[in-house]
Amino acid sequence: MNCELLKGFRMLDLSDDKGALCGKIFADLGADVIKVEPPGGAPTRRIAPFLDDKPGADTGLYFLAYEAGKRSVTLNLESAEGRDLFADLVRRSDFVLESFAVGYLDSLGVGYEALTHKNPRLIYTAITPFGDTGPGKDYKAADIVSWAAGGAMYLMGEPGKPPLQMSLPQAGLHAGAEAAVASLMAHYPREIEGVGQRVMVNMQACVVWTLMNEQAMPILHGDYLKRSGVFVGGLDVQRKMVFRCRDGYISILIIGGPAAPSTVALVNWMAEIGFAADWMKSKDWRGWTPGILMKATEQDRIEVAEFEDRVQAFFLTMDKQHIYTEGLKRRILLAPVATVADVAVDEQLAARKYFVTVEHDTLGRALKFPGAIAKLSQTPIGAPRRAPRLGEHNREVYGDLLGLSAERIAHLAEIGAI
Amino acid sequence: MRRYALEGVHVLDFAWVGVGPITTKYLADNGADVIRIESAARIDVLRLGPPWKDAQPGINNSQFFASYNSSKKSVALDLSNPKARSLVQRLVPWADVVTESFTPKAMRNWGLDYEHLRELKPDVVMLSTCLQGQTGPNALYPGFGQLMAALCGFYHISGYDADSAPSPPYGAYTDFIAPRFAAALLLAALDYRRRSGRGQYIDMAQYEAALHFMAPAVIDYFATGRVQGREGNRSQNYAPHGAYRCRDEDGNERWMAIAVADDVEWRGLLSVFGDPVCDKRFATMAGRLENRKALDEFISTQVRDRVAAELTHQLQAAGVSAYPVQNCVDIHHDDNLAAFDFWHWLEHKQMGASPYEGLQHRLSRTPGELRTPAPILGEHSDEVLGGMLGLSAEEIAQLKQERVIF
Numbered sequence: 092m093n094c095e096l097l098k099g100f101r102m103l104d105l106s107d108d109k110g111a112l113c114g115k116i117f118a119d120l121g122a123d124v125i126k127v128e129p130p131g132g133a134p135t136r137r138i139a140p141f142l143d144d145k146p147g148a149d150t151g152l153y154f155l156a157y158e159a160g161k162r163s164v165t166l167n168l169e170s171a172e173g174r175d176l177f178a179d180l181v182r183r184s185d186f187v188l189e190s191f192a193v194g195y196l197d198s199l200g201v202g203y204e205a206l207t208h209k210n211p212r213l214i215y216t217a218i219t220p221f222g223d224t225g226p227g228k229d230y231k232a233a234d235i236v237s238w239a240a241g242g243a244m245y246l247m248g249e250p251g252k253p254p255l256q257m258s259l260p261q262a263g264l265h266a267g268a269e270a271a272v273a274s275l276m277a278h279y280p281r282e283i284e285g286v287g288q289r290v291m292v293n294m295q296a297c298v299v300w301t302l303m304n305e306q307a308m309p310i311l312h313g314d315y316l317k318r319s320g321v322f323v324g325g326l327d328v329q330r331k332m333v334f335r336c337r338d339g340y341i342s343i344l345i346i347g348g349p350a351a352p353s354t355v356a357l358v359n360w361m362a363e364i365g366f367a368a369d370w371m372k373s374k375d376w377r378g379w380t381p382g383i384l385m386k387a388t389e390q391d392r393i394e395v396a397e398f399e400d401r402v403q404a405f406f407l408t409m410d411k412q413h414i415y416t417e418g419l420k421r422r423i424l425l426a427p428v429a430t431v432a433d434v435a436v437d438e439q440l441a442a443r444k445y446f447v448t449v450e451h452d453t454l455g456r457a458l459k460f461p462g463a464i465a466k467l468s469q470t471p472i473g474a475p476r477r478a479p480r481l482g483e484h485n486r487e488v489y490g491d492l493l494g495l496s497a498e499r500i501a502h503l504a505e506i507g508a509i
Numbered sequence: 510m511r512r513y514a515l516e517g518v519h520v521l522d523f524a525w526v527g528v529g530p531i532t533t534k535y536l537a538d539n540g541a542d543v544i545r546i547e548s549a550a551r552i553d554v555l556r557l558g559p560p561w562k563d564a565q566p567g568i569n570n571s572q573f574f575a576s577y578n579s580s581k582k583s584v585a586l587d588l589s590n591p592k593a594r595s596l597v598q599r600l601v602p603w604a605d606v607v608t609e610s611f612t613p614k615a616m617r618n619w620g621l622d623y624e625h626l627r628e629l630k631p632d633v634v635m636l637s638t639c640l641q642g643q644t645g646p647n648a649l650y651p652g653f654g655q656l657m658a659a660l661c662g663f664y665h666i667s668g669y670d671a672d673s674a675p676s677p678p679y680g681a682y683t684d685f686i687a688p689r690f691a692a693a694l695l696l697a698a699l700d701y702r703r704r705s706g707r708g709q710y711i712d713m714a715q716y717e718a719a720l721h722f723m724a725p726a727v728i729d730y731f732a733t734g735r736v737q738g739r740e741g742n743r744s745q746n747y748a749p750h751g752a753y754r755c756r757d758e759d760g761n762e763r764w765m766a767i768a769v770a771d772d773v774e775w776r777g778l779l780s781v782f783g784d785p786v787c788d789k790r791f792a793t794m795a796g797r798l799e800n801r802k803a804l805d806e807f808i809s810t811q812v813r814d815r816v817a818a819e820l821t822h823q824l825q826a827a828g829v830s831a832y833p834v835q836n837c838v839d840i841h842h843d844d845n846l847a848a849f850d851f852w853h854w855l856e857h858k859q860m861g862a863s864p865y866e867g868l869q870h871r872l873s874r875t876p877g878e879l880r881t882p883a884p885i886l887g888e889h890s891d892e893v894l895g896g897m898l899g900l901s902a903e904e905i906a907q908l909k910q911e912r913v914i915f
Binding site for chain 1: 752
């Protein structure tokens with residue numbers, strides 16, 4: 092069942108991997124999202140890896156994931172007829188989403204100024220790598236470049252080796268989700284006042300917003316973190332965030348202060364198996380915040396080192412699922428470093444019936460997807476429809492929505508407009 | 510015409526730490542009236558988190574807290590006291606939106622869960638967001654976004670290869686994913702309510718929302734059994750693709766990210782380097798992808814003595830995607846963020862002028878902005894309880910003496 096939240100609203104999605112998630116969110120919430128693709132297909136169709144490593148227009152995993160729920164039309168914006176058609180679509184739409192080079196649609200005469208004359212209610216959302224006014228407004232930014240420009244890459248990796256991005260690029264997903272927020276921010280007053288506006292999303296700024304409390308460290312503390320692998324630097328002490336266990340890794344926060352009960356529970360558990368030192372059992376952990384609230388003392392550093400060594404030895408005796416189960420029971424602040432295989436069998440996600448099945452007649456099989464982004468009592472979010480074939484909805488959209496005859500559609504195809 | 514997108518929208522915000530406050534910050538910066546109900550007995554842990562003004566800890570001294578709480582008001586109460594809860598209940602009819610981010614039982618124990626709130630305000634939109642959701646065996650899982658990032662799989666896909674340990678993203682990574690989904694949902698739910706008269710309850714598990722940033726790997730695993738691992742900076746879509754070390758600056762390493770999407774860009778990159786002789790296999794994308802190691806060595810050699818900022822201009826002028834790997838000092842001096850007017854120095858009541866991250870998007874007609882700095886704890890207790898609930902100065906003084914409000 093389609094979600095009712097945005098039922099009746101239409102988005103034209105011209106974006107690439109900087110914006111596809113925005114359209115996907117709109118589709119999840121019930122909007123009619125039409126992927127407007129150039130005759131060769133949207134760039135997202137070409138993103139590897141592909142299902143079963145078989146490249147194809149309908150087999151890219153990124154494409155399958157983030158173009159799901161949308162319809163597809165082909166439209167050649169470089170032809171005059173194509174642009175007229177686009178303007179007709181815009182008159183019948185509520186949102187336009189694009190991530191072209193800044194000024195590209197303007198240069199074709201179908202930028203925000205032109206379109207808003209045709210539809211004053213229009214919300215026009217442009218995703219840009221570096222904004223649209225600065226020295227880098229025309230810069231290109233592959234995902235890794237945005238990750239670097241926004242400061243996230245600097246903090247990932249080990250000393251002596253290159254800084255890292257994640258092995259699933261993330262910057263475009265942040266920009267896409269941010270575009271959904273921004274577009275809906277403009278939607279609220281538009282529905283009251285009847286006037287749309289232009290929305291611009293800055294991808295670099297979206298990455299800066301993942302830096303948590305680190306952004307102001309240089310200004311307020313005169314220091315900043317460097318990449319340090321499994322460690323995170325505090326005040327005069329590095330804390331280990333990830334420990335080996337028998338079959339993988341565990342992430343754990345060993346901290347005092349308000350989280351002291353977790354550390355006490357960990358020490359008690361270690362003591363049961365003989366891994367806790369005596370000083371650990373008698374220590375008052377409520378006041379123990381080395382490198383977090385105050386600079387670490389020499390004593391703190393000794394304690395941190397011994398504690399971490401003991402936790403490492405302790406975890407090496409167990410599997411990650413067992414450690415997680417015990418951690419849940421004992422309310423210890425830890426989590427397994429899960430793989431997608433672990434996620435797939437997670438009991439919590441299963442209990443909440445999270446994953447959804449999406450039939451793909453295009454592939455002759457069903458695929459399992461991450462489910463609803465949230466559970467809504469009044470307007471539940473269902474499973475998406477599969478991602479569309481290229482131009483699959485040309486007839487529906489150009490015929491039923493714009494009222495073009497079959498002959499006219501055939502003619503437009505013949506002259507390369509669609 | 511309105512100045513801000515959300516003028517007239519009222520939000521009662523019980524949320525704390527990261528996800529909830531970042532979500533309601535979107536609303537507050539866009540003109541909604543957001544009143545944070547802060548528990549003086551269980552102070553928002555971010556109020557205790559660094560960085561602090563002059564590196565001095567204090568509940569009104571944290572930029573960590575301040576960054577996520579601009580444009581909001583703060584009322585401080587002891588929610589474990591029934592008197593405080595009855596005051597809060599009197600504010601509910603005012604609210605269009607109620608948000609909270611405790612572990613599930615907290616609001617229930619206080620009689621402030623959706624079932625109770627809708628009796629006071631039938632069309633309220635309520636968002637509960639916790640790590641693993643309101644239901645299920647692990648609903649009470651305690652923790653922070655660092656752990657959620659591990660649980661979702663982000664840690665596992667961060668690092669050089671299967672043989673080396675994960676190199677996780679910094680901080681509570683999923684805390685910066687979930688608010689985007691939560692804010693989008695609240696905005697859509699508010700407009701739906703305006704049209705239909707119906708409010709609703711939103712149960713957002715940060716786990717479930719954040720997994721959408723892992724979706725291709727999740728789909729792949731279910732379909733083929735392939736487990737996405739950590740692959741360094743290797744890409745199947747770009748070559749070269751990675752971080753390459755440039756000339757050191759001020760005694761520090763300086764790296765830059767470069768990604769080449771096709772052969773046209775590749776020739777652009779070579780032209781910047783003066784068209785040096787290179788391996789013939791590099792001429793095509795397929796050849797570059799197959800000979801990644803040699804390619805990375807070639808690029809590293811070309812880049813090592815270059816100044817990152819200059820090379821960025823040159824590569825971009827040649828149509829190649831490139832930028833320095835910036836640290837937290839660099840981003841405060843970045844020309845593009847400056848042109849976007851990203852950074853804001855706001856005059857905080859206790860901290861004085863402090864550096865706030867600005868908005869990530871811009872609306873042309875109703876732009877949001879950081880309207881006020883973050884509130885100090887209980888800064889608006891008198892204003893809200895006196896002005897909105899009509900309590901007299903004597904009553905407020907009495908409640909303060911009883912430590913019901915702060």
